[in-house]
Amino acid sequence: MPARRLHRPYSGAEAWVPDHASLPVLRAAVSSCHGCPLYRHATQAVFGEGPAHARVVMIGEVPGDAEDREGHVFVGPAGRLLDEVLEAAGIARDEVYLTNAVKHFKFTRRGKRRIHAKPTRYEQRACKPWLNAELERIAPEVVVALGATAAQTLFGPHFKVTESRGQAFATEYAPYTFATVHPSSVLRAPDAEARASARRALIADLERVAAHLRESAAAPRHAKPTRSAGTKAARSH
Numbered sequence: 094m095p096a097r098r099l100h101r102p103y104s105g106a107e108a109w110v111p112d113h114a115s116l117p118v119l120r121a122a123v124s125s126c127h128g129c130p131l132y133r134h135a136t137q138a139v140f141g142e143g144p145a146h147a148r149v150v151m152i153g154e155v156p157g158d159a160e161d162r163e164g165h166v167f168v169g170p171a172g173r174l175l176d177e178v179l180e181a182a183g184i185a186r187d188e189v190y191l192t193n194a195v196k197h198f199k200f201t202r203r204g205k206r207r208i209h210a211k212p213t214r215y216e217q218r219a220c221k222p223w224l225n226a227e228l229e230r231i232a233p234e235v236v237v238a239l240g241a242t243a244a245q246t247l248f249g250p251h252f253k254v255t256e257s258r259g260q261a262f263a264t265e266y267a268p269y270t271f272a273t274v275h276p277s278s279v280l281r282a283p284d285a286e287a288r289a290s291a292r293r294a295l296i297a298d299l300e301r302v303a304a305h306l307r308e309s310a311a312a313p314r315h316a317k318p319t320r321s322a323g324t325k326a327a328r329s330h
């Protein structure tokens with residue numbers, strides 16, 4: 094019997110992330126990442142998409158079957174639901190930079206179907222350097238974690254979306270960091286009534302994000318109450 098390897102054969106994405114690179118350079122580099130085993134069975138890595146200076150970054154869990162085949166974030170059923178709730182909340186999808194906590198699709202096979210599987214904590218940690226690089230480059234004012242995986246990636250393993258959803262926290266990632274449920278949790282709700290109420294609750298959380306964005310756009314950064322002593326703050330335009 095061969096001796097069991099005592100170390101993990103994959104050491105995380107750090108070694109594949111180019112230093113100080115632009116988003117297009119990061120996107121090109123992620124396709125060759127071997128930081129964890131997920132690249133082996135996925136079609137391609139799916140990197141984030143959206144404006145390089147987006148005010149809002151939203152983070153899902155991991156690409157799904159459609160995203161894996163098409164190479165774009167949130168283009169499958171969860172993405173369609175996300176489009177609807179963003180629109181209902183008054184947030185333009187094309188102003189949001191959308192990405193995932195983990196960049197390669199993880200799945201189990203059931204016949205011909207590929208069923209989404211949740212990345213382990215080890216895989217989430219392995220992939221984090223890509224998300225860190227995206228957030229550093231974009232430096233958004235608002236980050237929204239969609240679901241427990243993204244929320245725990247940002248806030249740590251003890252964070253509970255059910256307790257803290259819809260609230261803004263200052264984090265190292267953004268001055269306003271929110272968490273809410275993942276859009277696919279609405280799709281998974283057991284019946285029409287549960288689906289409708291889960292959807293309303295998700296829209297309500299996103300409306301809080303939208304309200305924050307409107308307020309902060311109306312009040313320029315230097316005019317925020319805590320910094321309003323300077324002369325610039327007195328300017329009304």
Ligand code: URA
Pocket residue numbers: 153154155156157160165166167168169171172193277
């Ligand atoms: N679910 C996610 O978390 N991300 C996607 O890109 C698609 C589905």
Ligand code: SF4
Pocket residue numbers: 105106123126127128129130131132138195196197219220221223
């Ligand atoms: Fe690299 Fe992330 Fe893909 Fe793992 S999931 S191989 S860490 S890009």
